[in-house]
Amino acid sequence: MAKHQTVADEEEAPIHGDVLEAILTHVPLIDLVRACHVSTSWKGAVFSSLRHLNPVKPWLIVHAQSTRYPYTTTSHAYDPRSHVWVDIEQLRSTTSRPSDRRARICSTCRARSAPLVWRPDPIVALVGERVVIAGGACDFGDDPLAVETYDLTTRAWDTCDDMPAILKDSCASTWLSVAVDKSKMYVMEKCSGATHSFDPITKTWQGPYDLRPDQNVFSSIIGCSWWVWSERLRMSKA
Amino acid sequence: MSNTSENPNPSSSSAKITLKTSDNELFEVEEAVAMKFCTVKQYFEDEKDNDVAARGSSTVIPLPNVHSAVLARLISYCKKLPQSNAVADNHEEEETKKKERKQYGTPGDLVDLISAANYLDFKEGLEFFNQALADHIQNKSVEYVRKFFGIKGDFEPHEEEKYREEYAWAFEGVDED
Known part of the structure; x- marks a missing residue:
């Protein structure tokens, strides 16, 4: 290669413009923070790439707790823009200095008061500005059909009407399908297709609506644009 | 030919x-x-x-x-x-x-x-x-990227310092050059 000791101008750098922006679409979001700092033209390219080619998308954050002692919790985030999973270190206390750069991602997480009822398998949904947590509580002690909402603006928990009793014995993760639009949450019992809707503002349930297209459908799933996906599996006698 | x-x-x-x-x-x-x-x-x-x-x-x-x-x-x-x-x-x-x-x-x-x-x-x-x-940007230090791509950093020293302080987490834990 030719001498590069003289002045490595922007023009002399082999990569710039569209090519650089296209390359940056392949770089995970977190690494772009450093890429911004390479030079002013790279900073421009990072912003342009994020604006036009591969925009930032909301992350999915998963907090998991082990069901066995010592019930360790782990947190992961999925960045759909970069197609990567990121481990998030537990925030132990606000004073501990994060040793890993991943930890700081969580620095905007803040402690919130806990829900009122302990539930191993609830429905969790975001409806407008409210987080709805329904059902899935233990039979003993707690009401298994209890419903709570958390208002993101007022930061307060509120109790609501219980879930319809028909959903009582249905584990949320196995037997229920949930969809949400701007104002309501819809819960479908997968086997029967019976669907109820919940309005977090009036705190009331409506239904049931029978959404099963015909009796041969034994499992139905509900989706957010009000499409009902049905799996039509006839009993095949071999 | x-x-x-x-x-x-x-x-x-x-x-x-x-x-x-x-x-x-x-x-x-x-x-x-x-x-x-x-x-x-x-x-x-x-x-x-x-x-x-x-x-x-x-x-x-x-x-x-x-x-x-x-x-x-x-x-x-x-x-x-x-x-x-x-x-x-x-x-x-x-x-x-x-x-x-x-x-x-x-x-x-x-x-x-x-x-x-x-x-x-x-x-x-x-x-x-x-x-x-x-691959040469992901998990690499700013210095490595500059060297690899032949780029000269053109930020003012105080700008550079401020940025590094503000986003310190992003500069930690990168691969060895």
Whole structure:
């Protein structure tokens, strides 16, 4: 290669413009923070790439707790823009200095008061500005059909009407399908297709609506644009 | 000037297409390979529509923007493509792919490959070589990136310091240079 000791101008750098922006679409979001700092033209390219080619998308954050002692919790985030999973270190206390750069991602997480009822398998949904947590509580002690909402603006928990009793014995993760639009949450019992809707503002349930297209459908799933996906599996006698 | 060494299976019955590079080298490539380049495919289809030429090596497709050295590398990449382009679904596979991408050398080389792949509208190649360069940004220090890409930092020292302080987490835990 030719001498590069003289002045490595922007023009002399082999990569710039569209090519650089296209390359940056392949770089995970977190690494772009450093890429911004390479030079002013790279900073421009990072912003342009994020604006036009591969925009930032909301992350999915998963907090998991082990069901066995010592019930360790782990947190992961999925960045759909970069197609990567990121481990998030537990925030132990606000004073501990994060040793890993991943930890700081969580620095905007803040402690919130806990829900009122302990539930191993609830429905969790975001409806407008409210987080709805329904059902899935233990039979003993707690009401298994209890419903709570958390208002993101007022930061307060509120109790609501219980879930319809028909959903009582249905584990949320196995037997229920949930969809949400701007104002309501819809819960479908997968086997029967019976669907109820919940309005977090009036705190009331409506239904049931029978959404099963015909009796041969034994499992139905509900989706957010009000499409009902049905799996039509006839009993095949071999 | 015909470059027959580019054709490892002369017995293959598939049709051949001749490509002419900017430095007037002729490459005889299998149709399946040439059709990966959408620009060539388009040219070939236009020719067919006009009934100008019959199929095969009697047609010479000029590629005035591509140098022979670059085309040779693109063709060899193209030939081992089917398996290498599958989405990596496990860590090991991703590591192998990363190693494979590392073989493509300096940013200068990669930029030549990228602009050729861009001109030829060769999507898989473009993705691959873009990712090869992205590998040199991901998890690397700013100094490494500057050195690798031949860029001079042009921030004021106080700007630089402030940024590093503000985003300290982003500068920790990167790979050794």
